[in-house]
Amino acid sequence: MKKLFIMLLTAFVFAVVNPTKSEAKVMYDGAEVVKGQTGKMTFKKDIKVYKKNPNGSFDSLVVKRNNFFKTYDIEKYDGKTFYQMGQYRVQATDLVVFKEVPIEIRSSFYNDPIYININRDNGMGSYGYYFLRYQLTFLDNGYVDHCFSDGDEGTDCDRYLGTDFKITERIEREYGMRYEISKNAEGKGVPLKESKTEKIMEKGSIVFAKGLEINGYLNVGIEGNDQEYFWVPVNLLKPVGDK
Structure with a gap:
């Protein structure tokens, strides 16, 4: 019993002397901001928003007027703006009030x-x-x-x-590091998922890093072809040894 008491006392003293570190919250406009957040939005009236499932079907969600929602990725094209609200994608309209995080x-x-x-x-x-x-x-x-x-x-x-x-x-990656593509991958001209696919990189192809990883994509060259380079998802690349 005495031994248990000493162990508990030691743990208590350690916790007091070495408290668990917690990162300070980042606040803006009265609300916490998280990594990857671009802003927050409210709606002027109850509105239905949609998400597209992998099988092509859609799920809907009714969001209530004046409720705040965090927004993340943004797409802008053809004069339109789309906000990603979790899994739901919302087009900017007169019913949407968006406030940017600086x-x-x-x-x-x-x-x-x-x-x-x-x-x-x-x-x-x-x-x-x-x-x-x-x-x-x-x-x-x-x-x-x-x-x-x-x-x-x-x-x-x-x-x-x-x-x-x-x-x-x-993120800097070692230049020349060789990788095998683990499954057919979309080679992009820029490191954005929504961008045009320039080349289908076949499973088993060997590529090499050109030094930079951005947004989950690694800039790679194709062995034997010094003229072409693409951005390929990092999670589809498996390191391999030297020749």
Whole structure:
């Protein structure tokens, strides 16, 4: 009994001296913000939203007026904007009230953030093009500038909305590391799932890393072809040894 008491006392003292560390919550506009969140939205009246199942069928959910919902990925094309609310996709309309989380707060969740342009309608920069933090200037009005030297004409800037960017972690991978593709994979021209598939990469193909992983995609080259490179889902790549 005495031995048990000593063990419990030791555990208590350790817990007091070394309390469990918990990361501070990130708050904005009276609510907690989480990693990957782009904003929050409410609806002006009860409305039905939908999600598409893998078999092509749809499930619906009725969301109540004035209830807050976190939004994550955003798609912009053909003059339309779509918000991802969990598994449900919602088109921006007059019934949707969206409030953006400032890009500075969104960036704070990443050690080495990279910014991917997700606006297909933005003619100033190609869809899927990415920027490093030092290449961008965050403005107080929610806009973001990318400025660059225009030769003898000085400096020129392109201006984006903060919501034009998907933020993700920049990860360096060993250049030349060889991988086998574990199942047929869609080779993308940019590291975005929604982007056009440029090439079907066949199961068993051997590729090599070109050094950068973004948004769950690794930039790879094809052995024997120095001209082609694609973005392939990391979870479909299996490391293999040297030749």
